[in-house]
Amino acid sequence: MRIGRITSILFLSVWFNQMAWGQDDNRIAHGKRVFERYCTLCHGEGLGADGAPMLPGTHAIYIKYRGEVPPLLQHRSDVNIELVKTVVRNGLASMPPFRQTEVTDSDLEAIVAWFDSVADE
Amino acid sequence: MAVLPPNTSEADFNNALQAFAAAVGDEWVFSSDEDLKPFRDHYSPVPLEEDELLASAAVAPANVEEVQAVVKVANQYLIPLYPISTGKNFAYGGPAPNVRGSVVLDLKRMDRIIEVNEERNFALVEPGVSYMDLYTYIQERGLKVWLDCPDPGWGSPVGNTLDRGIGYTLGFYRDHNAAQYGLEAVLANGDVIRTGMGALPGSDTWQEYKYGFGPDPAGMFSQGNYGIVTKMGIRLMPQPAHYRNGLVTVPLREDLGPLVNSINYLNDLNMIGDPWYGSPLRALLDNADFRAAATRRGGGIAEELNRFAREANLHSWQVELQFYGSERTTEANWEYAQEVISDRIPGARFTAGESLAIPLTPEQLHETTGPYSSNMRRNITQGVPGLGIWKNLGRTQSLPDTWAQGHLGLFAVLPRSAESIFEAQQVFADTMADLNLDGGINALSLGVNWYQYAFLFSAGFSTGGGNADNSPAGKKKIADGLKALLVVAGEHGWGEYRAAPYFQDAVSEQYSFNDYSLRRFNETIKDAVDPNGILAPGRGGIWPGKSRG
Numbered sequence: 252m253r254i255g256r257i258t259s260i261l262f263l264s265v266w267f268n269q270m271a272w273g274q275d276d277n278r279i280a281h282g283k284r285v286f287e288r289y290c291t292l293c294h295g296e297g298l299g300a301d302g303a304p305m306l307p308g309t310h311a312i313y314i315k316y317r318g319e320v321p322p323l324l325q326h327r328s329d330v331n332i333e334l335v336k337t338v339v340r341n342g343l344a345s346m347p348p349f350r351q352t353e354v355t356d357s358d359l360e361a362i363v364a365w366f367d368s369v370a371d372e
Numbered sequence: 373m374a375v376l377p378p379n380t381s382e383a384d385f386n387n388a389l390q391a392f393a394a395a396v397g398d399e400w401v402f403s404s405d406e407d408l409k410p411f412r413d414h415y416s417p418v419p420l421e422e423d424e425l426l427a428s429a430a431v432a433p434a435n436v437e438e439v440q441a442v443v444k445v446a447n448q449y450l451i452p453l454y455p456i457s458t459g460k461n462f463a464y465g466g467p468a469p470n471v472r473g474s475v476v477l478d479l480k481r482m483d484r485i486i487e488v489n490e491e492r493n494f495a496l497v498e499p500g501v502s503y504m505d506l507y508t509y510i511q512e513r514g515l516k517v518w519l520d521c522p523d524p525g526w527g528s529p530v531g532n533t534l535d536r537g538i539g540y541t542l543g544f545y546r547d548h549n550a551a552q553y554g555l556e557a558v559l560a561n562g563d564v565i566r567t568g569m570g571a572l573p574g575s576d577t578w579q580e581y582k583y584g585f586g587p588d589p590a591g592m593f594s595q596g597n598y599g600i601v602t603k604m605g606i607r608l609m610p611q612p613a614h615y616r617n618g619l620v621t622v623p624l625r626e627d628l629g630p631l632v633n634s635i636n637y638l639n640d641l642n643m644i645g646d647p648w649y650g651s652p653l654r655a656l657l658d659n660a661d662f663r664a665a666a667t668r669r670g671g672g673i674a675e676e677l678n679r680f681a682r683e684a685n686l687h688s689w690q691v692e693l694q695f696y697g698s699e700r701t702t703e704a705n706w707e708y709a710q711e712v713i714s715d716r717i718p719g720a721r722f723t724a725g726e727s728l729a730i731p732l733t734p735e736q737l738h739e740t741t742g743p744y745s746s747n748m749r750r751n752i753t754q755g756v757p758g759l760g761i762w763k764n765l766g767r768t769q770s771l772p773d774t775w776a777q778g779h780l781g782l783f784a785v786l787p788r789s790a791e792s793i794f795e796a797q798q799v800f801a802d803t804m805a806d807l808n809l810d811g812g813i814n815a816l817s818l819g820v821n822w823y824q825y826a827f828l829f830s831a832g833f834s835t836g837g838g839n840a841d842n843s844p845a846g847k848k849k850i851a852d853g854l855k856a857l858l859v860v861a862g863e864h865g866w867g868e869y870r871a872a873p874y875f876q877d878a879v880s881e882q883y884s885f886n887d888y889s890l891r892r893f894n895e896t897i898k899d900a901v902d903p904n905g906i907l908a909p910g911r912g913g914i915w916p917g918k919s920r921g
Contacts, residue, residue, distance in 0.1 A: 299763070347414035
């Protein structure tokens with residue numbers, strides 16, 4: 252009886268862990284998808300249009316910090332959810348704000364989870 | 373909540389918010405100051421804070437039925453609604469309403485791509501679909517159809533079309549309102565209509581014959597306030613096999629006339645894409661003597677400017693041409709363009725550009741080292757949405773701590789002729805000098821030919837941080853100056869094609885034929901279809917009866 256209970260607890264623990272891992276993976280994948288839909292036009296990798304060396308947002312960060320900070324957001328270690336929410340909801344310099352109907356707070360948390368997963372790689 | 377709807381008590385507004393929540397769900401009604409921040413026009417031209425066009429709330433329905441429910445509530449409480457698609461029409465208002473205290477009807481959640489048909493070349497989309505969404509959808513499925521995108525391309529086909537936006541490929545597609553083929557709208561009384569063949573149950577030609585039978589009211593939803601567009605058909609360009617471009621330069625200032633006439637001929641035969649005019653003499657603007665000649669009061673003098681051109685061994689004007697088709701047809705069209713222009717302009721020079729199979733590779737899309745220095749932006753000529761225009765905004769290496777945020781200016785509709793260009797150069801430059809404004813107009817300024825059958829002549833200012841004077845006084849000077857320019861332009865028969873809410877009444881004021889008979893007609897319709905005046909009052913200069921006094 253006791254062994255059975257321990258086995259059940261172990262099983263549930265593994266199951267919950269797997270669920271949590273699965274949820275994290277889903278969340279990270281969702282964050283990446285939202286970032287690609289709304290952010291990469293400006294903050295993505297690669298060349299900008301018409302001879303620009305980077306995409307506009309990536310380039311702006313590169314210029315602002317004189318290359319001392321990684322210009323890609325997912326490579327920065329100082330981008331947390333508070334910073335992301337502040338910038339996304341208020342806009343910054345040339346970047347306009349984005350509404351909840353475009354990216355929800357939960358989407359923003361998923362984006363930061365994706366940032367963190369990239370930083371961990 | 374900082375702002376209430378006009379003539380609405382706080383108690384009534386709170387009741388209305390509860391009714392909106394019942395219609396769309398609590399989580400899709402936004403009324404806190406924090407939630408409403410992104411509903412401001414980030415690039416607002418409005419000079420004074422107390423005049424800023426702030427929303428009192430925003431409501432985001434997910435489908436047509438929810439839109440109808442929201443409209444019912446707005447009628448009950450007499451609260452103005454301001455519909456937006458993706459809300460990215462920045463510098464023309466963005467997501468901010470025409471009337472302070474309106475409730476923004478945010479249609480972003482209605483983002484279904486209902487159909488993309490690559491055999492019959494059309495799409496049917498909801499308002500929340502962005503150009504990027506539609507482009508991604510097409511690319512992921514390998515469909516052989518193109519979009520015609522504005523730049524920046526972060527907005528929506530529905531919203532851009534409804535504001536009569538433009539693009540950069542072939543003439544028909546560049547005029548986004550012309551390429552609109554059938555729409556669905558919720559009216560102020562909650563009724564849903566479909567225009568054209570959409571009104572015929574069982575028809576499969578809604579996106580192929582836009583007129584149906586009888587009057588076609590679809591155009592009334594552009595820059596108007598007669599309904600809330602919930603679906604729209606747009607014509608798509610079949611993906612051509614080949615792209616080619618070429619540069620034409622002509623030596624004399626007076627050659628602009630035959631050059632424009634030649635391009636009109638080729639353009640109206642649909643042999644060329646968007647022609648991009650320019651002047652090689654811009655390279656001389658750092659020369660103080662030349663600059664004085666180019667900014668001379670009364671307009672440029674041909675003899676004097678021709679002398680500068682001759683001494684610098686430069687031609688006076690240029691136009692870049694682009695061709696879409698097969699390799700052989702684009703080559704034949706480029707040869708024919710040279711023939712047409714050579715016949716009219718002795719001394720015209722021609723430089724072949726690039727000749728590329730479509731689709732272009734990523735490397736070709738980014739290639740900028742063509743046979744000549746190009747004004748064209750490669751992505752937009754290939755129907756690829758992007759933010760290429762941002763090369764004129766944001767931070768720069770030379771000024772890393774400053775940035776230009778947006779533009780604020782006029783785009784006056786002019787005839788496609790050199791005479792109108794020369795006259796506009798003189799009138800705009802002299803008026804701006806009188807107003808002590810620098811809108812960058814001089815004897816080299818030209819129209820853009822985004823609309824196939826007219827020039828748009830622009831005078832623009834940077835807005836935002838950095839060097840731009842963003843103080844209330846600085847913005848007021850520009851805003852007042854632009855309103856004065858509008859009047860002067862109107863006296864010459866030049867009106868704006870589009871304007872931010874702050875300027876819409878001033879623009880509308882110029883369209884005064886027969887004691888404003890067109891506006892009176894629009895107002896009559898407005899009063900009939902929206903008696904409570906709840907839909908975007910003031911948009912396009914059309915106010916409901918209760919606001920007209």
